[in-house]
Amino acid sequence: MLRQIPGGVTAPRGYRASGVRCGLKSSGNLDLALVVSDAPASVAGVFTTNQVQAAPVLLSREVAARGAARAVIFNAGNANCCAPNDMAHARRMQTDTAAALGLSAEEVLVCSTGVIGHELPVEKITVALPEAVRQLRVEGAADAARAIMTTDTRPKEIAVELTLPEGPVRVGGMCKGSGMIAPNMATMLACLTTDAALEPPALREMLATVAQHTFNCVTVDGDTSTNDTLLLFANGQAGPAATAFANDRPDGRENRRALYEAVEHVCTFLAREIARDGEGATRLVEVTVTGAADAAAADAVARTIANSPLVKTAIFGQDPNWGRILAAAGRAGVTLDPGQVTVRIGEVTVFRHGLAVPFAPEAAQAAFAAPEVAITVDLGAGSASQRIWTCDFTYDYVRINAEYHT
Amino acid sequence: MLRQIPGGVTAPRGYRASGVRCGLKSSGNLDLALVVSDAPASVAGVFTTNQVQAAPVLLSREVAARGAARAVIFNAGNANCCAPNDMAHARRMQTDTAAALGLSAEEVLVCSTGVIGHELPVEKITVALPEAVRQLRVEGAADAARAIMTTDTRPKEIAVELTLPEGPVRVGGMCKGSGMIAPNMATMLACLTTDAALEPPALREMLATVAQHTFNCVTVDGDTSTNDTLLLFANGQAGPAATAFANDRPDGRENRRALYEAVEHVCTFLAREIARDGEGATRLVEVTVTGAADAAAADAVARTIANSPLVKTAIFGQDPNWGRILAAAGRAGVTLDPGQVTVRIGEVTVFRHGLAVPFAPEAAQAAFAAPEVAITVDLGAGSASQRIWTCDFTYDYVRINAEYHT
Numbered sequence: 001m002l003r004q005i006p007g008g009v010t011a012p013r014g015y016r017a018s019g020v021r022c023g024l025k026s027s028g029n030l031d032l033a034l035v036v037s038d039a040p041a042s043v044a045g046v047f048t049t050n051q052v053q054a055a056p057v058l059l060s061r062e063v064a065a066r067g068a069a070r071a072v073i074f075n076a077g078n079a080n081c082c083a084p085n086d087m088a089h090a091r092r093m094q095t096d097t098a099a100a101l102g103l104s105a106e107e108v109l110v111c112s113t114g115v116i117g118h119e120l121p122v123e124k125i126t127v128a129l130p131e132a133v134r135q136l137r138v139e140g141a142a143d144a145a146r147a148i149m150t151t152d153t154r155p156k157e158i159a160v161e162l163t164l165p166e167g168p169v170r171v172g173g174m175c176k177g178s179g180m181i182a183p184n185m186a187t188m189l190a191c192l193t194t195d196a197a198l199e200p201p202a203l204r205e206m207l208a209t210v211a212q213h214t215f216n217c218v219t220v221d222g223d224t225s226t227n228d229t230l231l232l233f234a235n236g237q238a239g240p241a242a243t244a245f246a247n248d249r250p251d252g253r254e255n256r257r258a259l260y261e262a263v264e265h266v267c268t269f270l271a272r273e274i275a276r277d278g279e280g281a282t283r284l285v286e287v288t289v290t291g292a293a294d295a296a297a298a299d300a301v302a303r304t305i306a307n308s309p310l311v312k313t314a315i316f317g318q319d320p321n322w323g324r325i326l327a328a329a330g331r332a333g334v335t336l337d338p339g340q341v342t343v344r345i346g347e348v349t350v351f352r353h354g355l356a357v358p359f360a361p362e363a364a365q366a367a368f369a370a371p372e373v374a375i376t377v378d379l380g381a382g383s384a385s386q387r388i389w390t391c392d393f394t395y396d397y398v399r400i401n402a403e404y405h406t
Numbered sequence: 407m408l409r410q411i412p413g414g415v416t417a418p419r420g421y422r423a424s425g426v427r428c429g430l431k432s433s434g435n436l437d438l439a440l441v442v443s444d445a446p447a448s449v450a451g452v453f454t455t456n457q458v459q460a461a462p463v464l465l466s467r468e469v470a471a472r473g474a475a476r477a478v479i480f481n482a483g484n485a486n487c488c489a490p491n492d493m494a495h496a497r498r499m500q501t502d503t504a505a506a507l508g509l510s511a512e513e514v515l516v517c518s519t520g521v522i523g524h525e526l527p528v529e530k531i532t533v534a535l536p537e538a539v540r541q542l543r544v545e546g547a548a549d550a551a552r553a554i555m556t557t558d559t560r561p562k563e564i565a566v567e568l569t570l571p572e573g574p575v576r577v578g579g580m581c582k583g584s585g586m587i588a589p590n591m592a593t594m595l596a597c598l599t600t601d602a603a604l605e606p607p608a609l610r611e612m613l614a615t616v617a618q619h620t621f622n623c624v625t626v627d628g629d630t631s632t633n634d635t636l637l638l639f640a641n642g643q644a645g646p647a648a649t650a651f652a653n654d655r656p657d658g659r660e661n662r663r664a665l666y667e668a669v670e671h672v673c674t675f676l677a678r679e680i681a682r683d684g685e686g687a688t689r690l691v692e693v694t695v696t697g698a699a700d701a702a703a704a705d706a707v708a709r710t711i712a713n714s715p716l717v718k719t720a721i722f723g724q725d726p727n728w729g730r731i732l733a734a735a736g737r738a739g740v741t742l743d744p745g746q747v748t749v750r751i752g753e754v755t756v757f758r759h760g761l762a763v764p765f766a767p768e769a770a771q772a773a774f775a776a777p778e779v780a781i782t783v784d785l786g787a788g789s790a791s792q793r794i795w796t797c798d799f800t801y802d803y804v805r806i807n808a809e810y811h812t
Contacts, residue, residue, distance in 0.1 A: 049737070051736040051738075052735070052736030081729065082732060082744060082761065082762060084761060084762065115727070115729060116728075116729025116732065116733065117728060117756075119762075226732075226736060309715070309799075309807070310807055313803070313806075314807065316808045317807070317809055319809075322522075322523060323485070323488065323523045323632075326458050326488060327522065329458070330457040330458030330632060331456045334457070335457065336457040336458070338457070351488065351523070354488065355488065355489075356488060356490065393715075393804060394804060394808075395801050398799060398800060398803070401715070401716055401719035401720065401723070402719045402720070402723030402725065402800075403725075
C-alpha cells in the first residue's frame with residue numbers, strides 16, 4: 001500500500017537536509033542546499049545527455065559510478081559550466097563539504113544550477129557551508145527544496161510510504177526545473193531518497209527505468225540543460241523492512257516492484273510539477289499518442305506536438321486550433337496516414353479519419369482552458385503509445401527569458 | 407552580370423498577374439492571386455515534406471510532375487487542408503480558373519494558405535475569378551504578392567536581370583510566410599518566374615538545389631506547414647537569350663550556372679525576408695556553423711541553435727547569454743568537444759576552446775541589438791559548414807499565435 005506523507009527528501013529515515021543563503025542569488029533567497037544520509041548509502045545518478053556537461057556533472061558522475069555516497073551539495077544561481085576554473089571550483093565544493101561533514105570527498109556529490117559561463121564565486125559557498133551543516137535537520141527538506149530553485153515559482157517536493165509486513169519503507173524527492181527543460185533529463189536537478197536497502201546495480205537500473213518514464217517525458221522548451229542531474233540515495237535505515245528488496249528473498253522481486261512503483265509515483269509527481277511550473281506556464285499539458293506502429297513513432301509524434309510553439313501558443317490562447325496539432329504530428333518524421341488519425345482535445349473529438357468533426361467550440365475551448373489540458377492523437381497504425389508532459393507558451397515565457405540577463 | 411530590377415513575378419517577359427478580394431480574409435484585404443504565363447511554360451515544384459498534405463498540394467504535385475503549366479491560382483485565408491470536400495474544392499479552383507483563362511485544367515496549379523480544417527467557401531473564389539482575370543496585367547505582381555499574405559506584415563517580392571550576349575534574361579519571385587515556417591520548405595507559398603527556356607527536368611533539378619540552399623535554410627518556429635509550395639515557371643519569352651541554356655550549346659552549361667545564380671539570388675532574398683518577417687520578429691538572425699565533421703552535423707547544430715526558444719528570447723532581450731547557444735549546440739545530437747568550440751556573436755568572440763572569453767558586454771549587446779544578428783559557432787572538428795536564417799522570439803509571436811483564433 002502506497003500513501004503520500006509529508007517530509008520531502010527527509011521523510012525516509014536517516015536523512016537530514018538544510019537550505020541556507022550564500023549570496024549567489026541577487027534576490028538574497030536561499031541558494032545553498034545540503035542533503036545528508038546519516039549512514040552510508042547506495043547512490044545512483046542519471047545525468048544530462050547534452051554534449052556540453054558542467055563540471056559538477058562530470059564530478060558527480062564519478063561518485064555515482066562508484067555507487068556509494070553520503071551527501072550532496074547544491075547551489076543555485078550559477079551553473080559552474082564552461083566558466084574559468086569550473087572543475088577546480090566543483091572539487092572545492094566537494095572537498096569543503098566533505099571536510100565540514102567529516103566525510104571523504106568521494107562520498108559527496110555536487111550539483112549546480114543557474115547561468116552558464118560565469119566563474120563561480122566559490123568562496124561564498126565555502127563561507128556558508130558551516131551554517132548549512134549547522135542547519136541540517138530532519139525538518140530541513142522544505143528549505144533545501146527552496147534553495148535549489150532558479151526561475152521556479154514554487155518548490156517541488158513529495159514523499160510516499162510503502163507499507164510492507166515488516167513495516168514502512170519511504171521514498172522522498174525534490175527537484176527544480178522550469179526552463180531549459182527537455183527530452184533526456186527533464187529536470188536540471190532532482191534528488192530522491194529512500195530508506196530501503198539496495199545495492200548500487202539494482203538502484204541504477206531502477207532509476208534509469210523510472211527516469212525514462214517520468215522526467216524524460218517532460219519538455220518545456222526543447223532545450224536540454226548542461227547540468228541535468230537526477231540522484232537517488234538508498235541508505236537502508238527503514239529498520240526490518242529495509243532488507244525486503246534483497247535478491248535472495250522469495251518476495252524480493254515483488255517488493256522491488258512495489259518500491260519501483262513508489263519511486264515512479266514520486267518522479268511522476270515531480271515531473272508533472274516541472275511541466276506545470278514551466279517558465280511562464282498557465283497550464284499543464286499532457287500529450288498522449290496512441291495507435292502508433294512502434295514506441296519510437298509514438299515518442300516522436302508526442303514530443304513534436306509537445307514542443308510545437310504553434311500548439312503551445314494556441315493552448316495559451318484557449319484556441320482549439322487542432323490543425324496545428326495535426327500539422328505537428330505530420331512533421332514528426334513518422335509515416336502517417338491522415339485518413340487513420342483521430343485527434344481529441346480533452347474529451348472532444350475534433351478530427352477523425354482525415355476529416356474535421358463538427359464540435360461545439362465552447363466544449364473544446366473549455367478543455368483548452370482547464371488547468372490540465374489533455375491532447376490525444378491516435379495514429380491508427382498500431383498499438384504503441386507515449387505520453388509527454390509540457391505546458392503552454394506564454395508572454396511570460398518570453399519575458400522571463402528575454403529579461404534573464406547574464 | 408546580375409542586377410536587381412523592379413517588377414516581381416511579372417518582371418520576366420510574358421507573365422501577367424493580379425490580386426483581388428474574394429472575401430476569405432475577414433479584414434477585407436486582397437486574398438486571391440493569379441499568375442499567368444502568356445505562352446506555354448515549363449514548371450517545377452517543391453512541396454511540403456509534412457505527412458499531412460493539403461488538397462491543393464496533392465493537386466499541384468500532379469501538375470508539376472507533368473512539367474508544363476500556364477497559370478497558378480492562390481487564395482489566402484483558408485488552407486483547404488483536412489477539411490470537408492477539400493479535394494473537390496481544390497479541383498473546382500483549378501477547373502474554374504482554367505475555364506476563365508481558356509486553358510485546360512491540367513495547365514493550372516492551385517495554392518492555398520490559411521487556417522487548417524475549415525471548409526473552403528469555394529463559391530467566393532468562383533465569383534471573384536472573372537475579376538481576377540480582368541485585372542491580369544504586367545504591373546499586377548505587387549497586388550499578387552499582397553494577396554497571398556496571411557500574418558506577413560509586408561509583401562515579399564524581387565526580380566533580377568541576367569545579361570547575356572543575346573540580351574537579358576529575367577527571374578522574378580514572390581512569397582508569403584511568417585509562421586509555421588521550418589526546415590524542408592521554409593515558406594508556405596512561393597512563386598518564381600523566368601523568361602528563360604528550360605526543359606522540365608533541368609528546371610526541376612535547378613529548383614530542388616536552390617530550395618535546399620535557400621528556403622530550406624529558414625526556420626521561424628520549427629513548424630512545417632501542410633501547404634508549403636515553391637513553384638518555378640520558365641516560359642522562354644526572353645527573345646534570343648531564352649535559348650542560351652540549352653544542352654547543345656557550347657556555353658549552355660555556363661549560362662545555366664549563371665541562371666542558377668540568378669534564381670538563387672531571388673530565393674535567398676525571399677528566404678531572408680521570410681525570416682526577417684517571422685511572426686513577431688524584431689531581428690533577422692543568421693546562424694552559421696563552421697568546422698563541422700560533416701554537412702549533417704553542421705546542419706543539425708545550426709538548426710538546433712536557430713530553433714532554441716532560449717536563444718531566440720535572449721536575442722529579443724539583447725542579452726548576450728552565449729551559454730544558451732552552447733547548450734543548444736550540445737543537445738543537437740552531434741558529437742562535440744567543448745574544448746574545440748568557438749562561439750562568436752557578431753564580431754565578438756565570447757567562447758573559445760572550452761572557456762568563456764572576457765568581452766565588453768556593450769559590444770556583444772550591440773551585436774544582439776542590430777537589425778541583423780550573426781551567431782557563428784566553430785566546432786573545430788572538420789571543414790563542413792551550414793548557415794540557417796531565423797528570427798528572435800518575442801511577445802508578439804505569442805500574441806499573434808494565441809490570438810489567431812480559428
